[in-house]
Amino acid sequence: MQTPSRPASAPSPRPKGLAKVHRLPNGVRVVCDPIAGLETSALCVVAGRGARFEDLQRSGWSHLLEHMVFKGAGERSAMEIVEAIEAEGGQINAATGYERTSFQVRCLSGGLPLGAAVLADLVLAPRLDPQDLAREKQVVGQEIAEAADTPDDLVFEMAQTAAYGDQPLGRSILGTVDSIGVADPTSLADWRARLYDPASLVVSAAGAVDEAELLDLAARHFGDALPPPAAAQAPEARFAGGEAVETKRLEQANLVFLLPTVGVSDPDYFVLRLFAEILGGGMASRLFQEAREKRGLAYAVDAYSETYADQGVLGVFAGCAAKDAVELAKVAAGEIAGLGRSVTPAELARAKAQIKGAMFMMRESPLARAEQTAAQLLLFDRPLPPAEIAAGIEAVTLEDLARLGADLCASRRAAVAVLGPRQAAGAASAFSRAMFG
Incomplete structure (x- = not known):
């Protein structure tokens, strides 16, 4: 002590x-x-x-x-x-x-x-x-x-x-x-x-x-904790991309598609958050409506962003019947590629409301609030006022989403994982072909 x-x-x-x-x-x-x-x-x-x-x-x-x-x-x-x-x-x-x-x-x-x-x-x-x-x-x-x-x-x-x-x-x-x-x-x-x-x-x-x-x-x-002779350091990360396919006897195929993008400290962080929300953040999202409601390809399908200090990924997860995996991969790629060009003002407004709602709901939990403030200190050396975060969300435009969408397509790199019956294995290459041509 x-x-x-x-x-x-x-x-x-x-x-x-x-x-x-x-x-x-x-x-x-x-x-x-x-x-x-x-x-x-x-x-x-x-x-x-x-x-x-x-x-x-x-x-x-x-x-x-x-x-x-x-x-x-x-x-x-x-x-x-x-x-x-x-x-x-x-x-x-x-x-x-x-x-x-x-x-x-x-x-x-x-x-x-x-x-x-x-x-x-x-x-x-x-x-x-x-x-x-x-x-x-x-x-x-x-x-x-x-x-x-x-x-x-x-x-x-x-x-x-x-x-x-x-x-x-x-x-x-x-x-x-x-x-x-x-x-x-x-x-x-x-x-x-x-x-x-x-x-x-x-x-x-x-x-x-x-x-x-x-x-x-x-x-x-x-107050008396001493620094070590040498603190641990993190190497710079590089998104390499590739395919990981594992055949396993399961009832469903499990699919994850990742594309490289910005980190949490990048000015486009909120652009990424809103892009992921419109793509697959809720029941009104593009993926939910297209893959589940219109085509019945999956029960579970969503999009998310995972961000680190210096870089991040846009991700899509889906669980589907093996026979539908290739088609679902094509739908996911098509929705990502097309989203930036076709977002409506109503979609953007709804996504902004969802992210701000989640932020302010989280602030009603002492534990989430303490964790968030600590993370902000470690990343930015200061707590971020909620009004500043809300302003950053509100500042995102349709043009910002189009620019991020173009960058995702231009990267020509993806990481795809497919786990499940052999019939689903083709989903990995199908996503990359549909995404990048």
Whole structure:
């Protein structure tokens, strides 16, 4: 545990109502976002590093470490960690992504001191016992096997690998049984220090929170965290593209189509979000209406955008009968290629309303709000005012969508994954032919 309490730097200027940010002397950022009228709060400790920062030998270690810290940290055993939080009416969880790792506590008003103490132990003082590690490798091994047995998980991993190959973004966040098998307590402790560098840590709270209390807790528990000799670094990613086809005896074919596009920090980020919404974001979307309602090709079909700091993908997922897979691939390619040229003002207005609605609904959840603010700090070094985000959405024009659509077609690169009966295999080449000619 970190005991001395040291003052933080002066708070950064902020618009009225925006979460306030402080920086501790060691680089840890602290953000407080009170929400009036709530009796609960959310506390997140987010590290701006994840599986994208792993080399091949450490593939899956960030996720394995996230598991291991719950096996015992500070003075608490695995059972005592969860008992302490649940005895006070709270919940505790964690998640590992490609670019961030997050530890979260939801608690009743007054639960921040316990939540901060427990999360600090998890992030800064895990025990990493050798016997616990041996058992947890088995648990993660079962998680890897479960993902391989779940078609709509496996097909996304196949598409990710087709898109990025042997780069970190092309590997599963879970790693492999072999790659996690070589981790030992010493090497995992070294990886913890490199991954949870205080310069990449954000302590973020929203809901029934008091700023002075939060800042004191953060300084007490995180203020003495030391930087590692060398922090983990992420290599530049390159979308390669390709096809991944796996024949498997399933009732349905599972299809994923990915096209390279902009990242979250690009000026066209909201253009991409709106493009994906119009393409396949809801029941009024192009894909839903054309593929499901008009042609009956699929029960499940949707489009999405997955964005990283420097780049992203436009994705389409569908589950369909194997006999319909090739036709569905052609429909998906046709809708992507044609969307930018034919969006109506009504479609654009509806998409803007949907994205703004989702944004403001999310802000009513303390946990989502704390997570979002932490992510914004890690990406932009400041919280983004909701009005600024809404203005960015509203500024997108029909011409912007046409330009993005032209760029998607001009890339002439796609990553396609097809998982299911042999009859569906032709969907991979059918998509690329229909998309690029």
